[in-house]
Amino acid sequence: MPRLALKSLPGLSLGALLAVSVLSSAQAQNANQSATDEIAKYRQMLADGNPAELWEMRGQELWQKKLGPNQQSLEQCDLGKGPGVTKGAYAELPRYFKDTNKVMDLEQRLMHCRMSLQGLTREQAVKTPFGSAGNPSDIEALVSFLTAESRGIKLAISTKHPAEKQAYEIGKKIFYYRAGSHDFSCASCHSVEGQRIRMQDLPNLNNKANAQAAYSTWPAYRVSQGEVRTMQHRLNDCFRQQRFPAPDYASDSITALTMFLAKSADGAVMNAPALKR
Known part of the structure; x- marks a missing residue:
């Protein structure tokens, strides 16, 4: 029910007008809550x-398959816990890697391993980062497998190394940086309680519980797109909606923003790949 303009009902007393306004507001809130509840039921229905x-x-098949000019698998890729160790690795990313002397997130690290181990060029290593109908993405599959290897494990994001601390601070600046035609930032949508866009609740990422619930469920299968979408895709889409230029795939700026978001969700139990609308 739309909110009624007070001047449109001249026959009613002020008290009655206020009652109508409060009633319409309550009905709108109830409608929003009902929609949220139905979405939650839908997700639960499909979760199994x-x-x-x-x-x-x-993704597991691709991890074990010998590919590229070097005809090597990715089973010796070091994701931070030693060559070939996948269990719990995602729950500690992004992190500093001594061999590259930089902080890397999962997608950056995968790109590095595909080039260094399998001999792919950078262009080949980042080909089709985001899949579509009839054009699947190897990267999204690999990320899905490696993320699932941390399911049930708590996020433990380090900022002890100076490079990790620097990445976190840069990511924080990006989160609050306002620009573009709409003068938006990430915080414009994700730093206030109770905000929505259409039927979607927007989590306040300054609230630790919200940050944990949001971050720990990416990547996710998007029912509306019929694809698994990674954190890289999620952030790219946020920049698009802010009318920002599209960031380069696996850029340091995206890694920094991911570091800020991951650290904000520290301690969350990973439950990804999840299911989203």
Whole structure:
């Protein structure tokens, strides 16, 4: 029910007008809550058969498959816990890597391993970062598998190394940086309680519980897109909606922003790939 303009009902007393206004506001809130509840029920209904499992299986095959000019698998890729160790690795990313002397997130690190181990060029290593119908992404599949290897494990994001601390501070600045045609920042949508866009609740990422719930469920299978989407894709889409230029894939700025978001969600139990609308 739309909110009624007070001047449109001249026959009613001020008390009655106020009652109508309060009633319409309550009805709108109830409608919003009802929509939120229905979305939650829908997700729960599909949770036991999350299509992301197909991406996870394909990702595991790609991890073990010998590819590239060097005909090597990725099984010796060091994600931070030693060559080939996948269990719990995602829960500690982004992190500083001594061999590259930089902080890397999962997608950056995968790109590095595909080049250094398999001999791919950078162009080949980042080909099709985001899949579409009939054009699947190897990267999204690999990320799905590696993320699932941290399911049930708590995020433990380090900022002890100076490079990690620097990445966190840069990511924080990016989160609050306002620019573009709409003068938006990440914080414009994600630093206030109770904000919504259409039927979607916007989590306040300054609230630790909200930050944990949001971060720990990415990547996710997007029902509306029929694809698993990584954190890189999620952030790219946020920049698009802010009318910012699209960031380069696996750029240091995206890693820094991911570091800020991951650290804000520190201690959350990973539950990804999840299922989202």
